[in-house]
Amino acid sequence: MKSELKWENRNCLECPPPEQQLVHNIDAAAVKPGGDGRLRWVDTNVSYRRAFRYQITVTDEKGNPLSLSNPAIAKVYPGPAAPVDLTAVTQPQGIMIQWKPALKDIEGNNIDALSESFRVERLSGEKGWEKASPTLVKGNAYLDQSVAPGQSYSYRVVPALYTDEVYVLGDPSSTAQAKGPESVLPPPPDRVWITPAHGALEIHWTETDGKTGGYHVYRREGKEIIRLTATPLAHPPFVDQGAKKGATYSYAVSAVSAQADHKEGLLSKWIEVRNLITE
Structure with a gap:
């Protein structure tokens, strides 16, 4: 069940919702849950700067409602634009990654630099993309010291805009490559x-x-x-x-x-x- 909220009520779960509409039926017996046991559905009929309220209704075979979930509100924001001019340079203590923030969202609107952070990700071998920075980074540079000597890495930077007490992630930057310095101490095992x-x-x-x-x-x-x-x-x-x-x-x-x-x-x-x- 779905209803669109007034933008000023986007953080109010207790506010009376507009009339809800049935937007999708899921046959639990015919759909395979994900690895966490949950069913998923993607709503593609949304627009930026609009808020939507969702609830899940469990019905019997005849479609009669049996129970109703708690409501959840989704606020749709335009994400921050990808950083540009990404570089990765080998240094004695690790690999230095630098970038230039776009300071705009994907619609071209200006973004306050204080509200934007960045997640630095790296790719090595068959591991897939992983976080190089344990926390979000402020500014435009990060020194990755947990690299292996002589190992090749690819890097990208994902922008994150803090608004309405949540982080909105944007598209990642282009990639840059570098090798870990031969003199760096090897990182500890992951597990x-x-x-x-x-x-x-x-x-x-x-x-x-x-x-x-x-x-x-x-x-x-x-x-x-x-x-x-x-x-x-x-x-x-x-x-x-x-x-x-x-x-x-x-x-x-x-x-x-x-x-x-x-x-x-x-x-x-x-x-x-x-x-x-x-x-």
Whole structure:
């Protein structure tokens, strides 16, 4: 069910809605839900600077209503225009990405610079586009330090306009390419997980992109942290034979550089586990 709201009522869920109209029927038995178990429908009959109120009605086989969902309001804004003049330059500490904000929306209207932020995204190998910046960036530059030595990356920048207490994303910029500096310390693994292994614990991790000289594994018990690997491991897993039954441990993994000095990068996130495995 759909109704169009007056623009001044776009944030008012309690305001009496205009007459609602049935805009789409979904046969739940004939539609496959997404990976999160939800059904989806896209409304293409919308326009900028208009607000719409939606509700879902559950009906029986004869079309009689059985229940009605909570209302949801969608406000349609023109997104910010894509940044231009994107560059990516290799520096000793990482890759510097710079761009020029358009400071206009896609209809050509001016945008206040203070209300616009940017999401820097990168592409490497088969991972697909991912966030290079953990938070939105203000300004026109970002230094990506979590890159692997010698690894090639593509970058793009997505503008985000803050209005009505929400972020409206625009189209991404064109792309720019650069390689991670050979001297940069390798980033930590993205994921670490633990599995039981014949009375011991196996520590696994995702291998870092680019060139590395191996990995070190750390164990934390209470406030004590020890490195379990005397020399870097070329590949996962690492088997912790010293894990005691019933003890609670946390594990983290770091990558080391491919150079002879094997300089060590940052630790991954700590993963906690309680060893309940018997021999």
